[in-house]
Amino acid sequence: MGKYYIFQDQKRCIGCYACELHCKTKNNAPEGAKLCRIVPTGPQVVKGVPRMHFVFMPCFHCEKPWCVYACPTGAMTKRAKDGIVYVNQDLCVGCKNCITACPWGVPQWNSETGKVMKCDFCMDRIDQGLEPACVTGCTTGALKFVSPSEASQIKREKFAKDISPLKK
Amino acid sequence: MGSKRVYSICAMCTGRCPIVVDVNGNEVEHIWGNPHLLGGYHLCPRGAAGKALLNDTERPQTPLIRDGERGSGKWKSVSWDEALDYVAEKLKKIIDTYGAKSVVLSDRGGAITEFEKTFIAAIGSPNYFNHHAACSNSIHNAHLSVAGLARNGVTYDYKNCKYLVSFGRNLLESLVTGEAKNVIDMIDNGGKLIQIDVRWNYTAAKADRFFLINPGTDYALALALIHVIIKDSLYDSDFVKRWTVGFEELSNFVKPYTPEFAEKETGIPAAEIVKLAHDVGNAKPSVIFHLGWMTAWYSNDFYLRRAICSLNALLGVYEAKGGLIINKGPAAVGKPLKSLLAQVPKPKDPRFDGCGTKYPHLSGQWGLAQELAHVLLTDDPYPVRAYIVFRHDPLASLPDPDFFRSAFKKLDLLVSIDVNYSETGWFSDVILPEDTYLERTDHVIARNGPKPGYILRQAAVQRRFDTRPRWWIFKELANRLGVGQYFPYNSIEELIAWQLEGTGYKLEDFNEKGYIELVDKPIMWDRTDGLKFKTPSGKIEFISKKLEDAGVPSFIPYEKPIELKPGRFRLVTSKCALHTQGRTTSNNRLLNEYVSENHLYIHEDKAVELGIKEGDLLEVENEGEKQYIKAKLTKYIHPDVVFMLHGFGDDVPLRTRSFGKGASDIRLQKGLAKVAIGGNCPYTECTVSVKKAN
Ligand code: SF4
Ligand code: SF4
Ligand code: SF4
Numbered sequence A: 001m002g003k004y005y006i007f008q009d010q011k012r013c014i015g016c017y018a019c020e021l022h023c024k025t026k027n028n029a030p031e032g033a034k035l036c037r038i039v040p041t042g043p044q045v046v047k048g049v050p051r052m053h054f055v056f057m058p059c060f061h062c063e064k065p066w067c068v069y070a071c072p073t074g075a076m077t078k079r080a081k082d083g084i085v086y087v088n089q090d091l092c093v094g095c096k097n098c099i100t101a102c103p104w105g106v107p108q109w110n111s112e113t114g115k116v117m118k119c120d121f122c123m124d125r126i127d128q129g130l131e132p133a134c135v136t137g138c139t140t141g142a143l144k145f146v147s148p149s150e151a152s153q154i155k156r157e158k159f160a161k162d163i164s165p166l167k168k
Numbered sequence B: 001m002g003s004k005r006v007y008s009i010c011a012m013c014t015g016r017c018p019i020v021v022d023v024n025g026n027e028v029e030h031i032w033g034n035p036h037l038l039g040g041y042h043l044c045p046r047g048a049a050g051k052a053l054l055n056d057t058e059r060p061q062t063p064l065i066r067d068g069e070r071g072s073g074k075w076k077s078v079s080w081d082e083a084l085d086y087v088a089e090k091l092k093k094i095i096d097t098y099g100a101k102s103v104v105l106s107d108r109g110g111a112i113t114e115f116e117k118t119f120i121a122a123i124g125s126p127n128y129f130n131h132h133a134a135c136s137n138s139i140h141n142a143h144l145s146v147a148g149l150a151r152n153g154v155t156y157d158y159k160n161c162k163y164l165v166s167f168g169r170n171l172l173e174s175l176v177t178g179e180a181k182n183v184i185d186m187i188d189n190g191g192k193l194i195q196i197d198v199r200w201n202y203t204a205a206k207a208d209r210f211f212l213i214n215p216g217t218d219y220a221l222a223l224a225l226i227h228v229i230i231k232d233s234l235y236d237s238d239f240v241k242r243w244t245v246g247f248e249e250l251s252n253f254v255k256p257y258t259p260e261f262a263e264k265e266t267g268i269p270a271a272e273i274v275k276l277a278h279d280v281g282n283a284k285p286s287v288i289f290h291l292g293w294m295t296a297w298y299s300n301d302f303y304l305r306r307a308i309c310s311l312n313a314l315l316g317v318y319e320a321k322g323g324l325i326i327n328k329g330p331a332a333v334g335k336p337l338k339s340l341l342a343q344v345p346k347p348k349d350p351r352f353d354g355c356g357t358k359y360p361h362l363s364g365q366w367g368l369a370q371e372l373a374h375v376l377l378t379d380d381p382y383p384v385r386a387y388i389v390f391r392h393d394p395l396a397s398l399p400d401p402d403f404f405r406s407a408f409k410k411l412d413l414l415v416s417i418d419v420n421y422s423e424t425g426w427f428s429d430v431i432l433p434e435d436t437y438l439e440r441t442d443h444v445i446a447r448n449g450p451k452p453g454y455i456l457r458q459a460a461v462q463r464r465f466d467t468r469p470r471w472w473i474f475k476e477l478a479n480r481l482g483v484g485q486y487f488p489y490n491s492i493e494e495l496i497a498w499q500l501e502g503t504g505y506k507l508e509d510f511n512e513k514g515y516i517e518l519v520d521k522p523i524m525w526d527r528t529d530g531l532k533f534k535t536p537s538g539k540i541e542f543i544s545k546k547l548e549d550a551g552v553p554s555f556i557p558y559e560k561p562i563e564l565k566p567g568r569f570r571l572v573t574s575k576c577a578l579h580t581q582g583r584t585t586s587n588n589r590l591l592n593e594y595v596s597e598n599h600l601y602i603h604e605d606k607a608v609e610l611g612i613k614e615g616d617l618l619e620v621e622n623e624g625e626k627q628y629i630k631a632k633l634t635k636y637i638h639p640d641v642v643f644m645l646h647g648f649g650d651d652v653p654l655r656t657r658s659f660g661k662g663a664s665d666i667r668l669q670k671g672l673a674k675v676a677i678g679g680n681c682p683y684t685e686c687t688v689s690v691k692k693a694n
Helices: A018-027 A066-070 A097-101 A123-127 A133-137 A148-163 B050-054 B080-098 B114-122 B137-147 B177-188 B218-231 B237-243 B247-254 B259-266 B270-283 B301-314 B371-378 B401-408 B470-480 B492-499 B545-549 B589-594 B604-609
Strands: A005-008 A037-046 A049-057 A076-078 A085-087 A108-110 A115-117 A143-146 B004-009 B018-024 B027-033 B064-066 B075-077 B103-107 B128-130 B154-156 B163-167 B192-197 B209-212 B287-289 B324-326 B386-390 B413-418 B430-433 B445-447 B453-455 B515-517 B568-574 B599-603 B617-622 B625-634 B641-645 B687-692
Touching: A005 A049, A005 A148, A018 A037, A018 A133, A018 B027, A018 B589, A049 B209, A066 A076, A066 A097, A085 A115, A133 A143, A133 B027, A143 A148, B027 B050, B050 B589, B064 B080, B080 B103, B080 B386, B080 B413, B080 B430, B080 B470, B103 B114, B114 B128, B114 B386, B114 B470, B137 B301, B163 B218, B163 B270, B163 B301, B177 B192, B192 B270, B209 B270, B218 B247, B218 B259, B218 B270, B218 B301, B237 B301, B259 B270, B270 B287, B287 B301, B371 B401, B599 B604, B604 B625
Parallel strands: B103 B128, B103 B386, B163 B192, B163 B287, B192 B209, B386 B413, B413 B430, B568 B641, B599 B625
Antiparallel strands: A005 A143, A037 A049, A076 A085, A108 A115, B004 B018, B018 B027, B064 B075, B064 B430, B154 B324, B445 B453, B453 B515, B568 B687, B599 B641, B617 B625, B617 B687
């Protein structure tokens, strides 16, 4: 079962791409491969000021992962204990079926190894009790590594604060 | 996590964020922010990409001596002994013929400047200067004149700030990690950010209110804010009474600058100006009018900055929670670092750039880089024949580099000491390659702020190429010139031990957190009696006798910006989060992948008039200089303005990733190597024409 979720606080995100850079350096991703992405949308005027929305897109580690079903060699794996979807590099033959199958184009082509690499929530860090590199290095602390239910709680609390008449 | 962690200081930009480097063997595994100082491992994208600098072969790998015309790119790789002997011989000859003052040296400024300052003074030359003519000179000199404090003599207490007003300081894109994070914390805590700029950007996107101001009219807005704050008694009268001189004169001076007047000039509705004045008045003293960083905008910038300093003073924000906290150094707690520079007799000659003579009101601390070309060409006040440029790239930052190149031909010796091939390095006689910040240890520096302390840059890995650290390079040069006694150490560890003598601390004390804190609690001076403004009166000086004695008025009336000729645009530049000043990041493999060229942002209505579509290649022209750049259309820029990122149009062919990509702003900034009254170049007075390239 999926245990983890990366919550992105839109109010804090400044679209600086540090998350992507920390991810790239942590995972030695070659040119062109971006395991997580910030996608800027906007500007659009809200209350008189043109606003941006920076959408953070790691892998969603789906409960029913298209990529895993599409993989002919069993390289794309869902880890039983926490639901992390990762590539077993020894088994990957570089057929790219997973890239085609994932609705969001999350798996990335590694031009140096001729195999696929993808966001595995920095599994090795998690196993050491740390958090993914993107979350850890984010310039403003906009990303939080939480469980899906914590994420919904944070979202509700933020919304409640925003609409509360008792705001400071 | 790597096999060891090394605390250090980033050098990808001049923000100098505290970092911790995870090292595995002799490889850098990851660079993070120092969690003890940044409240987490946060680090900006440039800082994270520092790893790509280390193993980059597109940086000088051995000392190089020119083997062809200047700028021809023909180099002979030589040993360190050969390179240093060569430089020393040339310097000796120049000093014998023209005197030590004919040798000048510049750097980028900042806190780790002891070696080069000591070296230039030790050989007897008064001519140290830095990059700030292209950056903060006007605010530095303005803050000195108003408050007796350097530009960076205060700490911004963002976290407790209720109202932050920024005249074009692009805090969330031209960013420094801790500052950006603190500003976001402020917004999260309900603080308001007011952004004033000629173009919308990501900082404006986060602002509570964003005002698109008519270019060149910021001074009118600042004066009108002062007008309302005084007229409606919104100022902190106790603070003004106790800590300022010249309030009467200031009040009289701003009388004509009503909000209605400012509306006509700035395009910002008078009611909004009045509201802003009342909002900051109500929030005082937890208010910050940001002093600015890159403030080399206009000829009258000095007065805009004096007005901004005055707004802070009127609202009593100095030493107030959520305002500007005056920095305290280790000396304030009786633990100053020993300084190499302090051991050197002060050179007696007047400066080459006129600071203190021709420009009696300007500080020679930072000097006037733009004067170098003029002095070289005229030999006035005296000949300059040798230029040592250290981790600074005037040909990539000062206006009109070809003008400087032609002046540099008068030099008998041009030496570049740098980690990168800089534009200036490419044009020099000798390149002395420095270790990167990940390979070298520097001298200890003071952390000035509410909690004074020390911090240290420490080598994380061993050097990759035949490069050397700065402490060694300047010592070796000094030895060869017979002034080695001013570098009384044989290793950096020895120097650090000497610096820390009498403080009770030693090198190992940096291991735990990367820095040393000298006090537990912030030192806050008493706002009724304890403030120290280093002006002649010891107070904030709205009227400055020192300025007026130098023939510089304390106030000047607002003047309209120079009129824009039909078909022309004002060229404005800035940075983005992925690239920083000049050429320190543009060829970085990781950062170049993200932003490898710049674009020209133009208002969509203007684009329609000119038949320009998104992505079209444009020809941008000024005084015969043409640059080529792709178009980006936007609604959110003043129609008179076009914008491009600074730092592109690289001329160094060995930097294959950035070479020839995008357009150079400075090449278009013809004729602007001038000394404005604040000591800055007036960059935004550049106008250009724009059309589709054929
Ligand atoms: S790669 Fe795509 S399909 Fe596979 S788990 Fe991630 S988001 Fe789901
Ligand atoms: S590092 Fe953080 S603030 Fe920057 S783009 Fe990524 S999520 Fe946003
Ligand atoms: S802002 Fe970024 S590049 Fe500049 S010193 Fe800090 S981490 Fe380094």
